């Protein structure tokens with residue numbers, strides 16, 4: 001990397017600081033994990049959106065790959081204080097996955113192979129701001145970085161971008177996830193430095 | 200590196216001493232998920248994470264989460280149904296009432 005990209009939104013970098021408060025720049029890609037790395041076969045992999053009324057939308061790996069693909073280039077910010085700029089991914093927009101889901105829910109709980117969970121407002125998964133990605137830097141996403149597929153929600157701290165994602169549960173009430181029940185902020189906006197509860 | 204490594208539960212001693220005077224290395228804990236009882240020092244602790252995550256060596260369920268903020272700490276032990284802690288023998292025993 002090394003070259004700072006303006007990102008796909010085309011915002012000029014000179015108009016704003018490149019890094020949120022309290023973050024430092026890293027060129028490598030640290031591996032964070034709260035448990036053993038799940039090994040998920042593409043034959044059995046699935047992504048499921050379950051709405052609050054009990055209806056389910058399900059995609060196999062082949063079905064996910066057949067959907068329209070996007071290639072976001074985004075900056076990512078980990079709550080452990082590293083940021084990585086201009087990362088390139090490929091995957092499917094949550095707008096695409098949510099298009100046919102009939103829901104009045106305001107919240108989503110992302111859940112993963114291996115048991116991880118994280119909660120987000122459903123609005124934050126819409127509007128071209130969130131993806132299910134399977135490719136990083138032109139190569140299949142390695143298991144240690146969340147492959148076969150992970151969430152990518154770069155406008156929030158990276159713990160919200162669940163690795164090994166398996167689905168979303170849409171909810172009328174907010175349900176805090178793995179780190180949100182252990183002191184971390186419910187929303188996690190890096191630009192407002194929302195690291196811990198009460199920040 | 201394709202597999203995240205973990206440390207043994209002894210590494211929890213220092214961080215836990217910030218909260219309690221209990222010597223965790225000699226404590227036993229019972230896993231809420233599988234019921235196994237064993238030394239807290241035998242937990243698998245994942246530390247390359249936003250907090251410390253201690254998992255049962257038998258079933259890998261989360262038994263302890265410890266998050267340390269700059270001025271606060273959170274301890275979640277819902278995955279541990281009890282801690283058995285060695286105590287000094289009581290000096291006097293109450294007699295029958």
Ligand SMILES: [Zn+2]
Pocket residue numbers: 230231232233234235255256257258259260
């Ligand atoms: Zn267990």
